[in-house]
Amino acid sequence: MAENAPAILWFRRDLRLGDHAALLTAAKSASRVLALYVLDDALLKPSGAPRTAFLSGCLRALDEQLSGRLLVVHGDPVRAVPEVAEAIGAGSVHVHADTAPYGRRRDQEVAAELGRRGVDWVETGSSxxxxxxxxxxxxxxxxxxxxxxxxxxxxxxxxxxADTSASTVDWIDPDGLSGVDIPDAPDLGSMTLPEPGxxxxxxxxxxxxxxxxxxxxxxxxxxxxxxxxxxxxxxxxxxxxxxxxxxxxxxxxxxxxxxxxxxxxxxxxxxxRPETARRNYNTKFDAMKLETGPAARSAFEAWCQGRTGYPVVDAGMRQLLAEGWMHNRVRMIVASFLVKDLHLPWWWGARHFMRHLVDGDLASNQLNWQWVAGSGTDAAPYFRIFNPTTQGEKFDPQGDYVRRYVPELAGLSGKTVHQPWKAGPPDGYPAPVVEHAHERRVALERYGELSP
Structure with a gap:
């Protein structure tokens, strides 16, 4: 590394300036630092609109904190980061370690290319x-x-x-460097996201x-x-x-x-176990009997739209569509319903969540789905088959959550909202797509068929 050479701080999943260990390390190695963000299609294309919109807002907030000195480039980081380093004569690139499967592979390639150009790759901490x-x-x-x-x-x-802020280093003004504008957030319609940044x-x-x-x-x-x-x-x-x-x-x-x-x-x-992002952690579940035909697709669409006829399930799925977020208890309820009442693949639900969740995180999302499905790290999947009606009555005892997201049931008072079929389903609200007690027995039978 050349003496007194500037450094690059490559922001990824660390869009802040406070408590930023990589910023602190960069400050110790260089007096002048360039703030960089790379728009990487490998990550952007699979991201749903809510996550992309929130990212856009977070980048704008970070750029504002940096007084407009965030350089944003678009392209393959293996090419883009070394090119920026060469353009400013950087001696080092500083990051928080990315521990996800794609990020680990990408960073190895970026570090190798920087090394060929005599630029240090410095990882400090993680997310x-x-x-x-x-x-x-x-x-x-x-x-x-x-x-x-x-x-x-x-x-x-x-x-x-870490004690860091915008004043921790002298930020390099990116004027004259080849960058792109922070992309506009996609149109989310009536969806409301939290304030970013x-x-x-x-x-x-x-x-x-x-x-x-x-x-x-x-x-x-x-x-x-x-x-x-x-x-x-x-x-x-x-x-x-x-x-x-x-x-x-x-x-x-x-x-x-x-x-x-x-x-x-x-x-x-x-x-x-990076393969568990796509495959069962417990491989004996590869033999689990699942529904995948046209009827299964129809049931999946009813689940996605919040029209299963089970109020707490429908409220959760509609909250997801309205806010890009869902309460954690309800995430477990709707996931259990998908895999144990509808007998559908957990990865169908995981993919739908990642498309709509503003907090969609590969590790948490995929492995929480596997926890519910029983194919993950949990040792006792057979006994955790949530009854959507009793779950609703227990955790939404007055029905306020359901009525907030399922307006068709607004006329039902108290916990009666969790069993609308007893009063006769209101116009426009569907009857239950399955009978829970029967599907619970089917699920237990299928679990029982798996080898020990």
Whole structure:
């Protein structure tokens, strides 16, 4: 690396300036730093409109924090990043490690090409409190069950938040460099997304910490209440680092700490088993009998549109279409309904979620779907077949959540909204597409046919 050469900070899933370990490392290696973002079609094309729109907003917010000094380029990073490095005579490129399958392959290729040009590749930390792959059993093997992983994760610990901001380095003005405009957000129609960017993320955290965190463990499963952190989109894009949140949690906040750990556990599983993004973690489930014909496609469309005749399922699917987000308890309910009542492939549902979720994250999405389907890390899939009616009655006891998203049922009071067929389904609302008790028996029979 040439002495006094400038550096590049390549932003990816870390669209913030506070608590930014890679920024801190860049500041130690160079007095002048170029902020770079690469629009990579390999990532953009599979992204749904909500995620693309939120990304656009986050890039604009970051550019504003940088006083217009974010260079955005479009193309293959293996070519684009070295070209930018050559254009400014950079001696190093700094990043947070990308631990997803595509990102790992891409970064190896980028690092190799930079090395051929005499430019250092510097990874510092990741999007997680503890970078996937670092928490292992005493024998070096990865954890396959959450609870022992969680204990080991807590014992391992993590660094304090990095003290960084827009003033940490002297940012290079990208004028004269070949870049593109930040793309406009796609038209989302009536869908409403959260405000993007780091400032919005920290404001959401402050609100949750002060208002909902004290009673989080008692209220987190209630979709009818404003009890969720709603931080998942910000964590997905790195508008806030989990280390920032963990630093402010007390001993009494174990439930929320565990939720953050689930995100880290799934990233760790994907690190060790990258094929599980597309295939069953437990390969014996490859033999599971699934419905895939025209009737299955029709049932899938009813599920996607929120027209299954099961109110809490329909409310969740309509919330997804309206907000690009769904309450976590309801995500489990609708996923269970797809794979255990409709007997459809989990990856159909996972793909639909990734298309519509603003917080769509490969590790969390795919492995949570596998957890529900029973093909993942969980050891007891047979007994977790959610009854959508009793789940609705338990976690939406007055029916407020259902009525919010299923207006056809607005005339039904209290928990009667969860069994509209008893009063005669209102006009425009479908009868149940299946009978749960029967489909539960079918699911158990199919699980029972799998080899031990």
């Amino acid at each position: 997680y409190a503890i970078t996937p792959g670092r928490v292992t059993k005493p024998d070096g093997e990865p954890y396959r069950v959450f609870t022992p992983f969680f204990r080991a994760w807590l014992r391992h610990g993590w660094p304090s938040p 780091e400032r919005a993320a920290l404001a959401a955290w402050d609100h949750f910490r002060d208002e909902a965190l004290p009673d989080y463990d008692n209220r987190r499963d209630r979709p009818d209440l404003d009890a969720s952190s709603r931080l998942s989109p910000y964590l997905r894009w790195g508008c806030v680092h989990p280390r920032t949140l963990l630093a402010e949690l007390g001993d009494e906040d174990e439930a929320f700490r565990a939720e953050l750990a689930w995100r880290e556990f799934h990233a760790d599983v994907l690190w060790h």
